[in-house]
Amino acid sequence: ITPLFTDKGVVVEYDFRERPKVAEIRWRYVEDGEAVERHFLYPRHYPKAKELPKSPFNEQQLSSAVEEIRNAYISRGFSDASVRTEITPADGEPEAYPAAVVITFIISEGPRRVVKNVRFEGNTAFSDEQLVKEMKRQQILDLYTEGTGVAGWISFNEELARFLELYYRQNGFLDATVIAGEPVMLGTETAKPYWVLPFEIKEGRRYRIGRVKIVGNSVLSQSEIMKSLRLGDFNFYSFEIEDYLRSLIQRRYGNDGRLFTAVSAERKFNDDYSVDIAFSIAEDVVRKVKLIEPRGNRITNDDVIRREFALKPGDVFDQRLLDRTMLNLQNTRFFQNIVPRRFPVGDDQVDLMFDLTEGKFGEFSIAMSFNSDMGVVGQLALKYDNFDLFAPKKGFRGGGQRLAMAIDSGSVFKRKKLDFVEPYFLGMPVEFTLNVYDQTETAGRDWDEERTGGRIGFTKRVSLSDFHRRYLKTGLTLERLDVGISNIKTTIDPLHPIWAEEGQYTIASAGLNLRLDCVDNPYLPSKGWRSTLWGEICGKATGGEREFYKYGANFDAFVPLFKDTRGASHVLSFKVRGDWAYAYGDTAIVPLYERYWAGGLTTVRGYDYRSLGPRYPDDPTGTPVYGDFRAIGNVEYLFPLVPQHWIGVLFFDAGNVWARPGDFDPADIRTSIGFGFRIEPMGILPISLFWGRALNAKPGDDLQTFTFSLGTFF
Numbered sequence: 001i002t003p004l005f006t007d008k009g010v011v012v013e014y015d016f017r018e019r020p021k022v023a024e025i026r027w028r029y030v031e032d033g034e035a036v037e038r039h040f041l042y043p044r045h046y047p048k049a050k051e052l053p054k055s056p057f058n059e060q061q062l063s064s065a066v067e068e069i070r071n072a073y074i075s076r077g078f079s080d081a082s083v084r085t086e087i088t089p090a091d092g093e094p095e096a097y098p099a100a101v102v103i104t105f106i107i108s109e110g111p112r113r114v115v116k117n118v119r120f121e122g123n124t125a126f127s128d129e130q131l132v133k134e135m136k137r138q139q140i141l142d143l144y145t146e147g148t149g150v151a152g153w154i155s156f157n158e159e160l161a162r163f164l165e166l167y168y169r170q171n172g173f174l175d176a177t178v179i180a181g182e183p184v185m186l187g188t189e190t191a192k193p194y195w196v197l198p199f200e201i202k203e204g205r206r207y208r209i210g211r212v213k214i215v216g217n218s219v220l221s222q223s224e225i226m227k228s229l230r231l232g233d234f235n236f237y238s239f240e241i242e243d244y245l246r247s248l249i250q251r252r253y254g255n256d257g258r259l260f261t262a263v264s265a266e267r268k269f270n271d272d273y274s275v276d277i278a279f280s281i282a283e284d285v286v287r288k289v290k291l292i293e294p295r296g297n298r299i300t301n302d303d304v305i306r307r308e309f310a311l312k313p314g315d316v317f318d319q320r321l322l323d324r325t326m327l328n329l330q331n332t333r334f335f336q337n338i339v340p341r342r343f344p345v346g347d348d349q350v351d352l353m354f355d356l357t358e359g360k361f362g363e364f365s366i367a368m369s370f371n372s373d374m375g376v377v378g379q380l381a382l383k384y385d386n387f388d389l390f391a392p393k394k395g396f397r398g399g400g401q402r403l404a405m406a407i408d409s410g411s412v413f414k415r416k417k418l419d420f421v422e423p424y425f426l427g428m429p430v431e432f433t434l435n436v437y438d439q440t441e442t443a444g445r446d447w448d449e450e451r452t453g454g455r456i457g458f459t460k461r462v463s464l465s466d467f468h469r470r471y472l473k474t475g476l477t478l479e480r481l482d483v484g485i486s487n488i489k490t491t492i493d494p495l496h497p498i499w500a501e502e503g504q505y506t507i508a509s510a511g512l513n514l515r516l517d518c519v520d521n522p523y524l525p526s527k528g529w530r531s532t533l534w535g536e537i538c539g540k541a542t543g544g545e546r547e548f549y550k551y552g553a554n555f556d557a558f559v560p561l562f563k564d565t566r567g568a569s570h571v572l573s574f575k576v577r578g579d580w581a582y583a584y585g586d587t588a589i590v591p592l593y594e595r596y597w598a599g600g601l602t603t604v605r606g607y608d609y610r611s612l613g614p615r616y617p618d619d620p621t622g623t624p625v626y627g628d629f630r631a632i633g634n635v636e637y638l639f640p641l642v643p644q645h646w647i648g649v650l651f652f653d654a655g656n657v658w659a660r661p662g663d664f665d666p667a668d669i670r671t672s673i674g675f676g677f678r679i680e681p682m683g684i685l686p687i688s689l690f691w692g693r694a695l696n697a698k699p700g701d702d703l704q705t706f707t708f709s710l711g712t713f714f
Contacts, residue, residue: 019056023090023100025049029107040109045072049105057087057101066105073109080110122201125173134167135160157183157197168203172236175204207237210274212245216281220252228252237275242267249279254319257286260344289315290349296356297398300334300386304400305356307424308332310466317350320467325354327469331522332400334386335359361386361397381406389420400424415439425458433457446489446623447498449593453481453507469528470518477511477536480543483593496616497625501592508544511536519558526569529557538594539585547585548594553578568640575636580661581628595626596657598670601707603632604653606672606692608702613657615700627657629664647678649690671695676707 029039043050049065066083073081084106089098118135120128161180168176181198214225228248234241246263253261262282267275292313294305308328310321322340329338337357345351362384381404388399402421408414417437425432436454459475485501492498513534519525535551538544554577561570581590600609613630615622632655639648654671658664676690689708697703 017097018099019058020093020098021100022053022055022057022103024102025052026102026104027107028104029109031108031110039107040076040078040112041069041072045069052103057103062103069105069107073107076112078109078112082108082110117196119196119198120201121199123203125168125171125203125206131164131167135163157181157199160197161199164199164201168201170238170240172206172208172238173203174207174238177202177204205273207269207273207275209234209237209241210268210270210276213276213278214249214281215278217283219256219258219283225249225252242277245277246279249281251319253281253283254317254322257288257316257318258284259287259317259319259342259350260284285348287317287344287348287350289313289317290345290351292352292354294354294356297358299358299361299394299398300356301388301398301400304332304334304386304398305329305354311352322352324467324469327520329354329356331469333359333523334361334400359385378409379406387420389422412442413439414441429461431457431459431461433459446492447485448487450484450486451481453479455479459513464518468518469520471516473513473515473517475511475513475515477513478509478542479511479536480506480508482506483591485593492623493617496623497589497592505591506543506545507538507591507594508542509536509538510542519556525556525558525573526571527558527560529555531555546591546594547587548581548583548590550579550581550594552580564640570640571638573634573636573638575632575634577630577632579630590628592625595628596630597624597626598630598632598655598657599702600704601688601690604655604670604672605651605674605690605707606653606694606703606705607670607697608704611702611704612655612670614659625659627659627663629658629661631655631664631669641677645679648675649677650675651690651692653692670697670701 025043027043029036046065046069048061048068052061052065055061062085066085069083070081073083086104086106088102088104089095090100090102093100118128118132120131123131126134157180161178164178165176168178179200179202181200184196184198186196209231212226212229212231214222217225228251229245230248231245242265246265249263250259250261253259261284264280266278266280268278269275289311290313292306292309292311294300294302297305308325310324310328311317315321326338326340329335335356336359337355339355341353341355343351343353362382364382383405384396384401384403386397386399387401387403388394388396389401389403391397391399400423402419402423404417404419406415406417408417415437417439418435420434422432424430434454434456438450438452440448440450442448455477456479457475457477459473462472462474464470464472482504483506484504485498488498488502511534513532515530515532517530519528519530532554533551534553535549537549539547539549555575557574559572559574561572563569579596581595583590596613597610598604598612599607600611604612610624610626612624613627614625616625633653635652637650639650640646641648650673652671652673654669656668656670658668672692672694674690674692676688676692679687687708689706691706693705694701694703
């Protein structure tokens with residue numbers, strides 16, 4: 001602004017110049033005045049800075065971007081980070097009043113100050129390790145000794161203190177207080193600086209449950225209600241436990257159809273740190289289900305959902321049947337989220353609504369699978385978990401059927417396979433299965449084996465309990481396949497039994513099976529047991545060229561040990577199986593390709609794939625010829641590494657194969673121990689990795705220390 005004084009007064013001239021455009025953003029990282037190449041954060045972490053070239057230069061926007069960068073570093077532990085800017089004319093622009101400028105952010109990150117230690121004083125009920133573990137479980141503290149944690153400062157420390165107080169009160173220490181000390185910075189010139197977070201804890205006395213009184217009840221007796229509370233399970237009092245006890249009373253009434261029974265609680269604190277609780281009950285009437293509807297299922301057919309309902313319109317409401325319905329829906333694996341809602345209707349009815357969030361219905365995968373038994377296998381796969389063969393307009397989705405198609409090709413294993421499952425054949429609780437396959441396998445043997453065929457099966461399910469997952473399943477299977485043995489190595493002894501199998505043969509079988517299934521989850525069981533008896537006959541009567549029969553028995557048990565602080569179950573599992581085979585009629589011996597084998601990922605880990613059992617000639621260095629009797633036992637301790645995904649495993653395996661059932665000798669049983677993990681199926685690429693050590697290997701046994709599988713051969 002330039003004022004000009006004249007006789008007529010002051011003339012003011014305004015010189016307007018447009019703000020320059022931001023032509024470019026540059027970044028320079030320095031430490032101790034020297035430029036450095038390596039840095040922790042990158043421009044993608046600063047969205048406001050990236051927006052600057054989209055508008056004319058603005059000091060306020062620039063200040064906001066600088067603050068954003070500074071906060072980004074502070075939140076990641078770089079409390080000494082500094083950010084300054086240089087503004088220079090763009091190339092070709094004059095120094096004075098340039099039309100475009102370049103903004104350079106000059107960043108000095110400084111040392112990263114990490115949380116390396118948490119110090120507690122005054123805690124006796126819980127150890128330091130227990131408190132830190134709980135903080136990590138709740139994801140409120142990332143604590144790493146290598147320095148990748150989050151920096152601590154006073155407000156952060158206060159947040160941790162409030163969390164610790166809540167944890168103590170949830171565990172019965174209602175008067176507990178936690179004082180957050182000022183974070184202490186430690187470190188030397190040669191060591192990275194880090195924070196130490198101090199806490200002073202005053203635990204106080206632990207409260208316990210005193211007398212419990214029930215008032216207002218008329219339908220249920222005092223003893224019935226008290227039995228449902230299971231007070232012996234609780235050795236302290238907390239408000240959360242009180243709420244849980246109240247919900248147990250409501251649940252007990254819900255089992256009898258009185259689902260809207262109201263329960264309130266009054267508490268009295270005594271001088272001896274006991275808490276008396278009086279539960280007042282306003283009993284509801286017995287209600288019947290008027291309407292039960294799914295909501296949110298855009299793709300899944302209503303009838304697919306309704307067949308999983310344990311409650312039907314007109315039934316007296318029962319909380320246990322609602323729980324069974326929830327379990328049935330979860331076990332379909334069609335839904336990511338299921339929320340039941342209950343609405344009172346009139347004086348004695350209730351409407352039930354299930355809000356459903358559908359998951360993915362199908363997956364197409366091009367993958368490379370690797371298995372220590374099968375080698376590298378390329379896989380092209382299509383999997384539909386909620387398939388509908390008769391709904392092309394819906395993209396063949398929503399019918400509750402399952403379809404899987406795969407083409408696998410590798411050095412020792414090639415296969416084309418189609419699997420189809422209709423769990424409710426013709427609307428009945430009968431599962432129909434169809435399997436079609438064409439596979440060739442060498443699997444380390446001295447010949448090739450090709451199998452081409454198909455199988456159909458029908459399995460009838462009978463529920464043994466209204467409230468629990470307990471089924472009796474009876475099944476019938478029919479299978480026909482062509483088996484070809486070829487490319488037998490010329491180095492094989494001419495008397496080896498494989499030479500008698502060279503060529504093409506047809507095998508046809510009919511089988512029956514009986515299964516008791518009492519596990520809580522068919523995919524990832526944590527408790528219960530299941531047992532199977534099965535048998536099949538192969539012969540000319542069924543259309544085949546070889547005559548033999550096979551049968552077996554399996555038993556699996558799952559014992560829940562405890563739940564960790566994350567609520568994930570630790571489980572001990574036991575699996576035992578025995579398999580028999582006999583030849584009859586014109587077939588002198590069971591064909592080599594139908595005998596049993598052991599060793600490898602699915603039988604006895606620590607021993608090479610298909611390496612256990614009889615050999616030819618009768619020599620430890622001979623070629624395995626498998627056997628007519630197999631016995632396998634597995635004990636596993638399963639513990640969650642990442643709940644529902646990563647499962648850690650400690651195992652003990654035992655078993656072997658014998659030429660004939662009468663040859664069984666306990667001294668021949670091979671054993672192994674080891675550990676590993678499984679990433680349970682997420683899509684179609686599960687991972688298993690085990691390290692096993694043979695405990696009683698004998699001369700000639702082929703050992704396999706590592707057993708692993710990346711991908712699935714479904």
